[in-house]
Amino acid sequence: MKNRDVVRDIRGFAAARRVRVTSHGRKRMSERGVTYADLRHGLMSANDCEEGANGGWKVCTSDMSGDPLTVILFIQDGLLIVTVF
Numbered sequence: 001m002k003n004r005d006v007v008r009d010i011r012g013f014a015a016a017r018r019v020r021v022t023s024h025g026r027k028r029m030s031e032r033g034v035t036y037a038d039l040r041h042g043l044m045s046a047n048d049c050e051e052g053a054n055g056g057w058k059v060c061t062s063d064m065s066g067d068p069l070t071v072i073l074f075i076q077d078g079l080l081i082v083t084v085f
Helices: 003-015 023-032 036-044
Strands: 019-021 049-051 057-062 068-076 079-084
Touching (some): 003 036, 003 049, 003 057, 003 068
Parallel strands (some): 019 079
Antiparallel strands (some): 068 079
16 A cells, blocks of 8 residues: 555555544543644544554554654554554
């Protein structure tokens, strides 16, 4: 899958609220003060992503305040599975 197709999917799944955050991801969100709204905003406005190890994707975007936000996620069964920040 090409990156532009993946970005399109990420934006669409985020817009449809098809986002799940692992317990590790929730812990990191809490530590970094990232809200679900920040996460969703960043994913819906993503412009690029990079394929990582094990089939994951690294998305560099920004939160609602414009602060940088890096998200590692997997796409499974029409869901974004967010694992790390």
